[in-house]
Amino acid sequence: MKxxxxxxxxxxxxxxxxxxxxxxxxxxxxxxxxxxxxxxxDIEPAPDIYCDGVLWDLTDSDLAALDxxxxxxxxxxxxxxxxxxxxxxxxxxxxxxVDQDAEYEPSGYYFDMVHEGYTQNGVPVDQLFETVEMx
Numbered sequence: 001m002k003x004x005x006x007x008x009x010x011x012x013x014x015x016x017x018x019x020x021x022x023x024x025x026x027x028x029x030x031x032x033x034x035x036x037x038x039x040x041x042d043i044e045p046a047p048d049i050y051c052d053g054v055l056w057d058l059t060d061s062d063l064a065a066l067d068x069x070x071x072x073x074x075x076x077x078x079x080x081x082x083x084x085x086x087x088x089x090x091x092x093x094x095x096x097x098v099d100q101d102a103e104y105e106p107s108g109y110y111f112d113m114v115h116e117g118y119t120q121n122g123v124p125v126d127q128l129f130e131t132v133e134m135x
Contacts, residue, residue: 001063002092004030004083006053007041008110009066010117018069019062027123028055028085030094035131037106041114042097054121055083055092063093070095103135 002025009015015022030053034046043051058066070076076095083092106114111128118125 001058002090003056003058004053004092004094007114010054010121012120018065021059022062023057025055025057027121028083030081030083035127036103038097038102039104052123052127105132105135
């Protein structure tokens with residue numbers, strides 16, 4: 001199954017330890033969603049905007065590990081979205097925080113880790129800086 005990641009789940013070494021069978025499929029984006037920070041990375045619907053991230057191929061055991069990590073279904077919910085890559089489009093799972101009310105900047109450490117994950121995967125980092133500036 002495919003999984004669209006943004007935030008910390010873009011860091012290759014962390015995903016390897018969390019989801020050892022996961023295969024990174026590279027940079028991807030979803031339309032009509034924007035990146036927001038609620039202390040950590042999240043998404044919310046936003047017409048005519050897109051959110052960059054990384055597409056992963058997961059096994060059932062990888063998904064179970066992510067569900068625990070993300071606090072599904074209490075802290076994060078998950079649903080499917082259409083994810084786009086340079087080679088085509090795929091239906092993939094995405095996590096979204098249950099509480100969509102607050103927006104606040106991430107810690108410097110968290111931001112740097114997300115930046116590292118985006119850089120490792122060739123994901124544009126502009127949206128990270130734009131998101132922090134808008135908050």
